[in-house]
Amino acid sequence: VDQEISVTEVLNTFYERIDQVDDSVRAYVSLTRDEAYQRAGEDLTGSLAGIPLAIKDNMSTEGIKTTCSSNILNNYRPPYDATVVKKLKEAGAIMLGKANMDEFAMGSSTENSGFFKTHNPWNLDHAPGGSSGGSAAAVAAGEAAGALGSDTGGSIRQPAAYCGVVGLKPTYGNVSRYGLVAFASSLDQIGPITKDVKDSAILLNAITGHDPMDSTSVKIDKPDYTEFIKEDVKGLKIGLPEEYFSLEINSEVKESVLTAVKKMEEAGAIVEEVSLPSAEYALAAYYIIAPAEASSNLARYDGVRYGFRSEQASNVSEMFTTTRNQGFGDEVKRRIMLGTYVLSSGYYDAYYLKAQKVRTLIKEDFDKLFKEYDLLISPTTPTTAFKLGEMSDPLEMYQMDIFTVPINIAGIPAISLPSGFDSAGLPIGLQIMGPHFGEGKILQAAYTLE
Ligand code: GLN
Numbered sequence: 001v002d003q004e005i006s007v008t009e010v011l012n013t014f015y016e017r018i019d020q021v022d023d024s025v026r027a028y029v030s031l032t033r034d035e036a037y038q039r040a041g042e043d044l045t046g047s048l049a050g051i052p053l054a055i056k057d058n059m060s061t062e063g064i065k066t067t068c069s070s071n072i073l074n075n076y077r078p079p080y081d082a083t084v085v086k087k088l089k090e091a092g093a094i095m096l097g098k099a100n101m102d103e104f105a106m107g108s109s110t111e112n113s114g115f116f117k118t119h120n121p122w123n124l125d126h127a128p129g130g131s132s133g134g135s136a137a138a139v140a141a142g143e144a145a146g147a148l149g150s151d152t153g154g155s156i157r158q159p160a161a162y163c164g165v166v167g168l169k170p171t172y173g174n175v176s177r178y179g180l181v182a183f184a185s186s187l188d189q190i191g192p193i194t195k196d197v198k199d200s201a202i203l204l205n206a207i208t209g210h211d212p213m214d215s216t217s218v219k220i221d222k223p224d225y226t227e228f229i230k231e232d233v234k235g236l237k238i239g240l241p242e243e244y245f246s247l248e249i250n251s252e253v254k255e256s257v258l259t260a261v262k263k264m265e266e267a268g269a270i271v272e273e274v275s276l277p278s279a280e281y282a283l284a285a286y287y288i289i290a291p292a293e294a295s296s297n298l299a300r301y302d303g304v305r306y307g308f309r310s311e312q313a314s315n316v317s318e319m320f321t322t323t324r325n326q327g328f329g330d331e332v333k334r335r336i337m338l339g340t341y342v343l344s345s346g347y348y349d350a351y352y353l354k355a356q357k358v359r360t361l362i363k364e365d366f367d368k369l370f371k372e373y374d375l376l377i378s379p380t381t382p383t384t385a386f387k388l389g390e391m392s393d394p395l396e397m398y399q400m401d402i403f404t405v406p407i408n409i410a411g412i413p414a415i416s417l418p419s420g421f422d423s424a425g426l427p428i429g430l431q432i433m434g435p436h437f438g439e440g441k442i443l444q445a446a447y448t449l450e
Pocket of ligand 1: 107150151152290401
């Protein structure tokens with residue numbers, strides 16, 4: 001029997017689920033119930049008609065609070081929609097609410113949110129990963145049909161891995177960053193977090209495409225990514241970067257990824273060990289380049305133009321400092337200090353310029369490999385989700401990005417998909433990397449593995 005269910009009924013189901021579980025998961029910073037039900041009454045058409053989604057709270061939504069989970073933006077309502085938000089609306093999607101994140105997307109656990117921590121739905125004592133932890137947790141807990149996250153050094157893929165969902169970081173320039181609150185502009189990219197690979201392709205279709213409002217958005221013919229949703233890896237050449245597997249990684253994670261790789265071999269793929277010699281410098285380069293760009297991007301939060309302004313000041317320059325001092329959390333301050341330091345005259349050549357040179361080497365390493373190989377495979381993260389509060393040393397937290405950061409440095413696309421569970425019942429993530437604009441191939445391999 002053909003049974004239609006109305007968009008309002010769909011929304012009821014999702015908001016009921018949110019009411020049931022979000023007190024313990026805490027995926028959402030704000031819910032947009034009224035707007036959602038109002039849209040449900042409209043005539044929605046498009047590839048995502050009536051599909052309820054969570055949007056990371058660093059994407060601008062017209063008239064709706066966009067906080068970046070920071071106290072400095074706690075009351076900021078953008079006067080316009082980010083291009084991705086506009087595109088989702090045009091495709092008929094409905095926003096359920098804005099998802100929690102590490103403040104300004106700086107972190108790997110969502111513990112750096114200025115408001116509250118998000119919990120991993122598989123085990124509430126564990127972190128959901130970050131910085132798009134709210135988006136990944138919402139999808140994993142059934143609190144959204146899909147979500148958007150942003151990824152500067154792993155923030156889509158790492159939480160997707162920890163939460164057992166699919167997260168795709170597109171090629172730099174494939175998705176418009178217009179309206180995405182900038183963290184590190186040369187690395188930031190928006191992408192889908194979904195339950196499965198097919199949904200990932202559908203969401204990606206809706207958000208890609210050239211945008212004149214973003215000068216780094218690339219003009220290319222837009223493929224239909226759902227055409228790659230077929231099981232076929234015959235003849236595909238896959239490289240396993242040996243540097244990634246020889247590092248100290250959890251043995252269950254390694255085992256699970258190697259088992260998946262074997263499955264691909266059985267399906268006809270050719271798998272070989274390869275070398276990415278510059279990979280070991282990626283993390284060091286990232287934690288110079290990202291804070292440098294962040295320190296510049298965050299200069300705009302001065303108490304004048306956006307959101308929060310401290311009342312405890314007697315003159316303008318005191319107002320700047322107290323606003324920033326009270327508005328930013330510790331990690332954001334740490335990045336601003338790191339960033340201004342590496343950009344300061346006298347240190348610029350030694351740190352920033354050096355990091356940019358390393359960046360070129362990393363990109364060349366990948367380019368070379370992709371002349372010979374279609375895709376590369378690695379674990380997404382060295383371990384499964386750690387416990388909330390366990391990672392007290394920021395440097396230890398930075399290590400969580402070791403497999404994801406090189407991809408942003410090179411600007412290439414990569415997906416994280418579930419590859420099983422560890423003995424504690426926590427999800428394991430596998431990462432597939434491809435050449436620039438190789439999202440189609442990545443999706444096809446991921447779909448075959450799923
Ligand atoms: N965890 C990394 C950082 O803290 C990456 C964050 C991200 O991708 N936004 O910078």
